[in-house]
Amino acid sequence: MAPNGLKICWGVKVNGSRRLRCVEEVDDPRVVEETMRLINEFINRVERHRDVLLSDSATPFDEPINALSNLLRMIETKVKEGNNENTTNLRRAILDVGRAMLRLAKRAHKKWLKTYKSELEELIEKLRSNGARVVISGEPLDKDKSFMAHLYTKHLAIVVNRVAKVESLTIQISFTGLKGIHVVVPKLFSGNRLRAMQCGLLLTDGSIDKKGYPEMGTHQLWQAIAWLIAWPGKNSVRIHGLGLNDNVNIKWQLKAVDHRGVFKNKLEVAEETSKLGDGEFPTFTLYAVLSDGDVNAKRKRVRLYMGYSKLELWSGIIEKLKSLGFGMDRDKGHTIAYAIRSSKAIELARKMLGDSAIKTLVEDLAQLPDAEKPRRLIELAGMEPKHLGKSSIEVVDGVKMTVCVSNGGSVELKVQRKDYNDAMRIQERLKRAGYEAGLRPSGDYFEIYISMYVIERDQELARRVCEVLRRMLEEAVNKGRERRAKAITRAMERLNCPTQSPRAQQKQ
Numbered sequence: 001m002a003p004n005g006l007k008i009c010w011g012v013k014v015n016g017s018r019r020l021r022c023v024e025e026v027d028d029p030r031v032v033e034e035t036m037r038l039i040n041e042f043i044n045r046v047e048r049h050r051d052v053l054l055s056d057s058a059t060p061f062d063e064p065i066n067a068l069s070n071l072l073r074m075i076e077t078k079v080k081e082g083n084n085e086n087t088t089n090l091r092r093a094i095l096d097v098g099r100a101m102l103r104l105a106k107r108a109h110k111k112w113l114k115t116y117k118s119e120l121e122e123l124i125e126k127l128r129s130n131g132a133r134v135v136i137s138g139e140p141l142d143k144d145k146s147f148m149a150h151l152y153t154k155h156l157a158i159v160v161n162r163v164a165k166v167e168s169l170t171i172q173i174s175f176t177g178l179k180g181i182h183v184v185v186p187k188l189f190s191g192n193r194l195r196a197m198q199c200g201l202l203l204t205d206g207s208i209d210k211k212g213y214p215e216m217g218t219h220q221l222w223q224a225i226a227w228l229i230a231w232p233g234k235n236s237v238r239i240h241g242l243g244l245n246d247n248v249n250i251k252w253q254l255k256a257v258d259h260r261g262v263f264k265n266k267l268e269v270a271e272e273t274s275k276l277g278d279g280e281f282p283t284f285t286l287y288a289v290l291s292d293g294d295v296n297a298k299r300k301r302v303r304l305y306m307g308y309s310k311l312e313l314w315s316g317i318i319e320k321l322k323s324l325g326f327g328m329d330r331d332k333g334h335t336i337a338y339a340i341r342s343s344k345a346i347e348l349a350r351k352m353l354g355d356s357a358i359k360t361l362v363e364d365l366a367q368l369p370d371a372e373k374p375r376r377l378i379e380l381a382g383m384e385p386k387h388l389g390k391s392s393i394e395v396v397d398g399v400k401m402t403v404c405v406s407n408g409g410s411v412e413l414k415v416q417r418k419d420y421n422d423a424m425r426i427q428e429r430l431k432r433a434g435y436e437a438g439l440r441p442s443g444d445y446f447e448i449y450i451s452m453y454v455i456e457r458d459q460e461l462a463r464r465v466c467e468v469l470r471r472m473l474e475e476a477v478n479k480g481r482e483r484r485a486k487a488i489t490r491a492m493e494r495l496n497c498p499t500q501s502p503r504a505q506q507k508q
Helices: 029-048 062-081 085-128 191-202 221-230 266-274 281-292 315-324 342-352 356-365 372-381 420-432 452-457 459-478 482-494 502-507
Strands: 007-012 021-025 133-138 147-152 156-162 169-175 181-185 206-208 214-218 233-244 248-256 293-296 301-307 327-331 335-341 392-396 399-405 411-417 437-442 445-450
Touching: 007 029, 021 133, 029 085, 029 133, 029 147, 029 156, 029 169, 029 233, 062 085, 062 221, 062 356, 085 156, 085 169, 085 181, 085 221, 085 233, 085 248, 085 356, 181 221, 191 206, 191 214, 191 221, 191 266, 191 281, 206 266, 214 221, 221 233, 221 248, 221 281, 221 356, 266 315, 281 293, 281 301, 281 315, 281 342, 281 356, 281 372, 293 372, 301 342, 315 335, 335 342, 342 372, 356 372, 392 420, 392 459, 399 420, 399 459, 399 482, 411 420, 411 452, 411 459, 420 437, 420 445, 452 459, 459 482
Parallel strands: 007 133
Antiparallel strands: 007 021, 133 147, 147 156, 156 169, 169 233, 181 233, 206 214, 214 248, 233 248, 293 301, 301 335, 327 335, 392 399, 399 411, 411 445, 437 445
């Protein structure tokens, strides 16, 4: 027994069981302290979410049940109103999948109120009274390695996991006694398109189990449906448990039963991805970004994250990402991010949704409450790209700088680089060409700039800037952006630019 009275022991795996067996009691006070930190966090999160975990009426399944019910009603209406056969077939498949998931969620709702909730309540009381047993595994004293505390009841298995290196805690509650179902999905996409979808899923949140079946666990409704649509044929679907983190989320466990042995391992998946053509690779990127990436419509940015352990596996894919415009964005020590920005990000988003059936799928799934990333992607794809050539000039060979106008009518030429040494090299090239260029930090980037007074003193540079300003003014006038047009007009007056086009004068 641990010094605080709680029973803590080291666990080992047992053949034929998913649960660990106690083999040795823990009495090291340092290990006990770290274990209790995990247990206390588990208790705190249960209390934080007691409205859905410990209520006599509400359950963790209420929101998913409502979300799926609303989605199904919307899809049913669209099927009745639709006249495109391919779109209708896709939506009918979504209906079949959604109805199956809804049946499972309602079944879990009943099981929670009947069995799971009372066992969770009893476990919390035992932990508070030192009557529970905690089984531990991993490395409690090495923060660079994971450490887990396991708690068991008859129908619940709880794992509190301290994630290696980042030290964040994740909590998973797994169920026993809750059966799954099989769902048969028709083939709705071409072979190459399906392969791109499958590769995007398997190289991110998906995996290949020991028997060769593609599988995935996810807490997101939209992603569960997207997985099932990507694997035509028989699929196993079940509710594995709950994630108890910032929110309480159902974990769906999915397995492509009819695709056993399609891939031996992720290396094969990566090799297959590297062979995808220009038409299919954006589809792979879509599924990869929606799984392990981020879309920021406000900043016009698409990011894809990968752990250091994946870099070698992804080497060929990274080259294809670079050809789309991705560049290395940030390095967190254990993960690295590649990103694409501005007009290139908008163009990529449009390519991702370029297939009409893919676009329909994403737009329909975006109606689900948890589909924040798909919604941001749709928003990004709907933006108007600003082509760099219209607002930039090549100051020296190979260095294009954007013409930027402040609200006060001041003009600067700017270019950004992520790497400080790259920014220094550009600054030196500009200085050697006779331009007084500055260098300053700008968020996560370094910005090289040429100020207004430098532009004013260089007649040729001012002339070229004026050409860009005239185009920018005409665009602002055409779009009715009066404040922007006035700022550009003031800039043109300061640079003594020739009078703008008659059309711009008339509209102004």
